[in-house]
Amino acid sequence: MVPLKILKSIAQKNEKKILLIVLDGVGGIPFNYGKTELEMANTPNLDKFASISETGFHIPCSYGITPGSGPAHLGIFGYDPFSYTIGRGVLEALGIGVELEENELCARANFATIDKNGIVIDRRAGRISTEENKRICEILKENMGEIDGVKVSIYPGKEHRFVVVFKGEDLEEFLTDCDPQKEGKPIPEAKATAKSSERAARIVNSFLKRAIKVLSKEKKANAILMRGFSKIPPIPKMQDIFKLNPCAIATYPMYKGLAKLVGMEVLKTGDTLRDQIKTLKENYNKFDFFFFHYKKTDSKGEDGDFNGKVRAIEDFDQVLPEILSLNFSAVAITGDHSTPAKLKSHSWHPSPLAIHGEYVFPDDVNEFHERAFRKGSLGVIYSTDVLPILLALSGKLKKYGA
Amino acid sequence: MVPLKILKSIAQKNEKKILLIVLDGVGGIPFNYGKTELEMANTPNLDKFASISETGFHIPCSYGITPGSGPAHLGIFGYDPFSYTIGRGVLEALGIGVELEENELCARANFATIDKNGIVIDRRAGRISTEENKRICEILKENMGEIDGVKVSIYPGKEHRFVVVFKGEDLEEFLTDCDPQKEGKPIPEAKATAKSSERAARIVNSFLKRAIKVLSKEKKANAILMRGFSKIPPIPKMQDIFKLNPCAIATYPMYKGLAKLVGMEVLKTGDTLRDQIKTLKENYNKFDFFFFHYKKTDSKGEDGDFNGKVRAIEDFDQVLPEILSLNFSAVAITGDHSTPAKLKSHSWHPSPLAIHGEYVFPDDVNEFHERAFRKGSLGVIYSTDVLPILLALSGKLKKYGA
Numbered sequence: 001m002v003p004l005k006i007l008k009s010i011a012q013k014n015e016k017k018i019l020l021i022v023l024d025g026v027g028g029i030p031f032n033y034g035k036t037e038l039e040m041a042n043t044p045n046l047d048k049f050a051s052i053s054e055t056g057f058h059i060p061c062s063y064g065i066t067p068g069s070g071p072a073h074l075g076i077f078g079y080d081p082f083s084y085t086i087g088r089g090v091l092e093a094l095g096i097g098v099e100l101e102e103n104e105l106c107a108r109a110n111f112a113t114i115d116k117n118g119i120v121i122d123r124r125a126g127r128i129s130t131e132e133n134k135r136i137c138e139i140l141k142e143n144m145g146e147i148d149g150v151k152v153s154i155y156p157g158k159e160h161r162f163v164v165v166f167k168g169e170d171l172e173e174f175l176t177d178c179d180p181q182k183e184g185k186p187i188p189e190a191k192a193t194a195k196s197s198e199r200a201a202r203i204v205n206s207f208l209k210r211a212i213k214v215l216s217k218e219k220k221a222n223a224i225l226m227r228g229f230s231k232i233p234p235i236p237k238m239q240d241i242f243k244l245n246p247c248a249i250a251t252y253p254m255y256k257g258l259a260k261l262v263g264m265e266v267l268k269t270g271d272t273l274r275d276q277i278k279t280l281k282e283n284y285n286k287f288d289f290f291f292f293h294y295k296k297t298d299s300k301g302e303d304g305d306f307n308g309k310v311r312a313i314e315d316f317d318q319v320l321p322e323i324l325s326l327n328f329s330a331v332a333i334t335g336d337h338s339t340p341a342k343l344k345s346h347s348w349h350p351s352p353l354a355i356h357g358e359y360v361f362p363d364d365v366n367e368f369h370e371r372a373f374r375k376g377s378l379g380v381i382y383s384t385d386v387l388p389i390l391l392a393l394s395g396k397l398k399k400y401g402a
Numbered sequence: 403m404v405p406l407k408i409l410k411s412i413a414q415k416n417e418k419k420i421l422l423i424v425l426d427g428v429g430g431i432p433f434n435y436g437k438t439e440l441e442m443a444n445t446p447n448l449d450k451f452a453s454i455s456e457t458g459f460h461i462p463c464s465y466g467i468t469p470g471s472g473p474a475h476l477g478i479f480g481y482d483p484f485s486y487t488i489g490r491g492v493l494e495a496l497g498i499g500v501e502l503e504e505n506e507l508c509a510r511a512n513f514a515t516i517d518k519n520g521i522v523i524d525r526r527a528g529r530i531s532t533e534e535n536k537r538i539c540e541i542l543k544e545n546m547g548e549i550d551g552v553k554v555s556i557y558p559g560k561e562h563r564f565v566v567v568f569k570g571e572d573l574e575e576f577l578t579d580c581d582p583q584k585e586g587k588p589i590p591e592a593k594a595t596a597k598s599s600e601r602a603a604r605i606v607n608s609f610l611k612r613a614i615k616v617l618s619k620e621k622k623a624n625a626i627l628m629r630g631f632s633k634i635p636p637i638p639k640m641q642d643i644f645k646l647n648p649c650a651i652a653t654y655p656m657y658k659g660l661a662k663l664v665g666m667e668v669l670k671t672g673d674t675l676r677d678q679i680k681t682l683k684e685n686y687n688k689f690d691f692f693f694f695h696y697k698k699t700d701s702k703g704e705d706g707d708f709n710g711k712v713r714a715i716e717d718f719d720q721v722l723p724e725i726l727s728l729n730f731s732a733v734a735i736t737g738d739h740s741t742p743a744k745l746k747s748h749s750w751h752p753s754p755l756a757i758h759g760e761y762v763f764p765d766d767v768n769e770f771h772e773r774a775f776r777k778g779s780l781g782v783i784y785s786t787d788v789l790p791i792l793l794a795l796s797g798k799l800k801k802y803g804a
Contacts, residue, residue: 002464003484010467359745361431361438363776377776381465388466392750399748400463401470401483402493 001080001384004241006400011243016329016394018244018289020387022076023316024069024255025298025339027057027351027370032306037297037341038352038369040306041313045320046368049333050354055365056378057350058386060337066348072336073258075383077291078242079235086261087173087230093163094257098155100232105171105200108228110179111136111160111221114212118186123179124160125221136221137162143214150203164226166203172196177227178208187225204229237263238289242391247283249276250293259291273319284326292323301339302346309341330357330393332386333368350380357393403482403786406643408802409793413645418731418796420646420691422789424478425718426471426657427700427741429459429753429772434708439699439743440754440771442708443715447722448770451735452756457767458780459752460788462739468750474738475660477785479693480644481637488663489575489632495565496659500557502634507573507602510630512581513538513562513623516614520588525581526562527623538623539564545616552605566628568605574598579629580610589627606631639665640691644793649685651678652695661693675721686728694725703741704748711743732759732795734788735770752782759795 028036038046060067061081070091071081086094089106100106111133113122128136137156144152150168157163174194178187187208192201208224215222238246240263248259248266256266265287269279273294280290294316300308324331338349352373356362363377391397430438462469463483472493473483488496494510495502502508513535515524530538539558546554552570559565576596580589589610594603610626617624640646642665650661650668658668667689671681675696682692696718702710726733740751754775758764765779793799 002467006484359431359742359749361751361772379782385465388464389750390466392466392468397466397468397750399468399470401473401487402490 001382002388004079004236007078007388007397008241010398010400011241011391012396012398013243014395016288016396017284017327018390018394019292019323019328019331020076020290020390021292021294021323021331021333022073022336023294023297023313023333024336025301025346026313026335027338027349028301028309028340029338029342029347029349031340031342036370037301037306037309037313039371041310041317043313043317043368045317046333047366049320049324049356050368050372051366052362053354053356054360054363054378055352055354055373055376057373057380058334058353058383059350059380060383064348066346067337068346069254069336070258072346072383073255074262076334076336076386077238077262078384078387079262080384084233084235086233088228089163089230090232091254092157092161092228093155093165094261095254096155096157096163097253097257098163098165099260100165101167102232103167103169103171105166105173105229105231107164107204107226109162109164110225111162112223112225113220114187114223120180120183120185120187120223120225122220123183123225127159128221130156130158132221133157133159133162136215136218140211140214144207144210147203147206147210152207160221164207166200166207168203170196171200171203173200173230175201175204175229177229178204179225179227187223190226190229200229232261235261239263242387243396244289245287246289246291247287248291248293249279250291251276252293252295255293255295264291273315277319277322280323281326297335298339301341302344304341304344306341329395330355330390332390334386351383353378353386355386355389355393359393403784404790406481406638409480409790409799410643412800412802413643413793414798414800415645416797418690418798419686419729420792420796421694421725421730421733422478422692422792423694423696423725423733423735424475424738425696425699425715425735426738427703427748428715428737429740429751430703430711430742431740431744431749431751433742433744438772439703439708439711439715441773443712443719445715445719445770447719448735449768451722451726451758452770452774453768454764455756455758456762456765456780457754457756457775457778459775459782460736460755460785461752461782462785466750468748469739470748471656471738472660474748474785475657476664478736478738478788479640479664480786480789481664482786486635486637488635490630491565491632492634493656494559494563494630495557495567497656498557498559498565499655499659500565500567501662502567503569504634505571505573506567506569507575507631507633508565508567509606509628511564511566512627513564514625514627515622516589516625522582522585522587522589522625522627524622525585525627529561530623532558532560534623535559535561535564538617538620542613542616546609546612549605549608549612554609562623566609568602568609570605572598573602573605573633575602575632577603577606577631579631580606581627581629589625592628592631602631634663637663641665644789645798646691647689648691648693649689650693650695651681652693652697653678654695654697657695657697666693675717679721679724682725683728699737700741703743704746706743706746708743731797732757732792734792736788753785755780755783755788757788757791757795761795
């Protein structure tokens with residue numbers, strides 16, 4: 001990939017508009033009837049798009065690597081996912097919609113059950129219900145307040161999961177987990193692995209003690225575990241590196257959060273594709289880069305619901321012409337990673353990619369699916385190469401060297 | 403790409419000969435009749451060459467990056483164009499045929515117009531003619547001589563452009579430009595951005611003052627701007643890394659200069675393809691690596707002259723059999739970058755590449771153009787991978803590891 005400092009030195013602003021459509025987890029492998037979801041789906045509009053595009057695949061991180069949503073999106077946003085990493089705590093917080101600030105340290109947390117000797121006997125507190133979770137989070141909140149000038153915030157997630165955010169100065173993230181990882185052991189205190197985190201360790205451990213005291217009357221959720229202490233990473237903004245004025249049209253908190261991390265303005269939108277298109281149209285004049293995220297393809301893939309994923313693809317195909325009726329100098333349609341229904345999870349398989357623009361040299365591929373794209377002219381590129389191509393097609397990169 | 407130190411450790415000398423033919427900017431995208439220039443051209447000899455070659459593309463720097471001639475050639479000469487960079491001043495000097503030495507600091511310069519308060523009112527001195535430029539350069543030369551033991555040389559370019567070369571010890575290149583970049587501002591003095599350049603800053607600034615004094619009676623060109631201060635970069639020579647005895651047969655100063663930077667002996671030749679072939683034949687026994695540069699394909703592409711580029715390709719096709727009648731163990735025919743007539747400029751599109759040699763496994767491609775090469779067996783490689791393949795085909799790389 002091109003070093004960011006070189007991209008920064010040649011990026012230039014102009015009025016042209018780029019559209020990056022991410023059909024989350026859209027790629028698959030043959031499953032029902034020996035076909036992938038994209039092969040099975042009836043997609044006249046995506047096929048038409050393929051016929052005017054260069055097609056191929058991108059590899060989200062590297063061969064054989066199954067990426068989480070964080071690294072997968074960083075890659076297609078143009079950032080090396082091995083150089084820029086997002087802590088587990090931060091990802092969990094983004095995923096439930098917490099808007100983090102720079103002086104906030106956060107952690108993924110579980111409610112857990114300990115015995116009278118403080119030994120963890122259930123790391124998930126019997127998988128308490130989400131409702132129960134909310135009730136207990138309220139108790140924690142009421143009894144917590146500040147610790148040595150640090151404000152502690154609690155955000156319930158699903159079942160036994162929640163997020164803790166410590167807001168204050170000098171709270172660095174170099175901490176070991178307060179989690180024994182297995183049952184039959186006591187909860188370890190956080191240890192600072194760097195001097196700059198010693199204050200954070202004291203605050204976290206004092207919170208841990210207080211929480212166990214406050215929860216002592218709970219039957220199941222009488223303790224907490226914390227891991228993945230992290231802060232929002234210092235990722236240079238797309239405005240600064242690529243000279244873009246970017247926005248995100250996404251319905252799920254995780255993707256909104258990831259978009260915000262790289263500088264995108266996260267637009268308010270509704271839950272449906274129709275809402276997202278309305279938002280795109282209303283904001284068309286205000287931005288020059290649009291990240292359009294469609295979640296359903298990934299959700300159905302994660303469920304192992306092949307037919308559901310096929311329908312999700314067909315639903316998107318229906319609205320594509322309306323999206324493309326707006327004028328973009330470059331459009332990419334791809335996934336962040338693959339989520340084959342056969343695997344019921346993210347996977348390492350290359351993600352199908354089609355790029356259209358005035359200066360694209362279309363190949364002979366006329367169908368939008370993995371088998372067809374294998375004959376595409378883009379071949380297999382890395383996810384970090386996608387954005388430079390879109391910038392080039394839009395005249396947003398000056399010549400490198402003379 | 404392979405790190406140079408590894409290539410150096412396995413490169414070995416032998417008597418076999420490599421020919422690298424660069425049809426500058428030969429790659430294109432569909433334009434007239436939906437065809438690229440190579441598709442349109444009638445090229446029986448290039449087609450025959452394709453049929454006995456492996457075909458595909460190389461990416462000059464990286465996806466989406468439009469390279470200047472410097473980085474594009476460094477890549478096909480085997481050097482990472484992001485690690486080895488050539489300053490603007492040096493490239494400008496190479497472009498007008500200045501032969502730089504190691505203790506020379508050079509700058510791109512403009513004649514400009516300032517008002518009586520020293521404010522720049524025209525950064526290009528009304529784009530004075532090249533003749534006028536030569537006259538004023540003579541005046542500068544006559545009145546300049548040495549500054550504190552540093553010899554200052556002036557080389558006129560086209561219109562308002564010229565090159566200044568400062569020859570002396572301790573003249574490092576870490577200097578800010580003497581150019582306000584826009585009109586309505588005074589000319590800034592050069593500032594050293596590293597201690598090692600403080601002497602250079604003093605010399606440059608004293609030259610600037612003297613030049614303005616000398617030019618005070620000129621109506622338009624009464625001042626100078628200087629930018630891109632640079633010295634020839636410390637690029638390891640092809641002799642040292644690749645154990646080659648390389649020469650260049652090129653007609654334009656820029657390419658001769660680039661070839662010299664990496665250690666090639668630049669052969670005297672005439673302006674025509676026929677002259678170049680004569681030079682190739684006469685020197686066939688003296689070298690083991692021949693860089694043969696054909697400029698016309700790029701010039702016509704830059705002019706947006708599709709038919710002219712087609713003819714330039716056909717002209718080369720005519721002489722190819724004569725070139726190939728000499729015996730080479732490996733021949734590559736490619737461009738340094740693409741210059742589609744549709745874009746009238748260098749572009750980021752992959753550059754078509756065909757490689758022939760005794761140990762090549764030819765693919766099924768029998769035509770020499772981008773659409774055909776998309777089915778080629780080389781796929782898309784990086785420019786820095788071209789030279790190692792040529793070395794391998796010539797038995798010039800030992801086994802790596804045991």
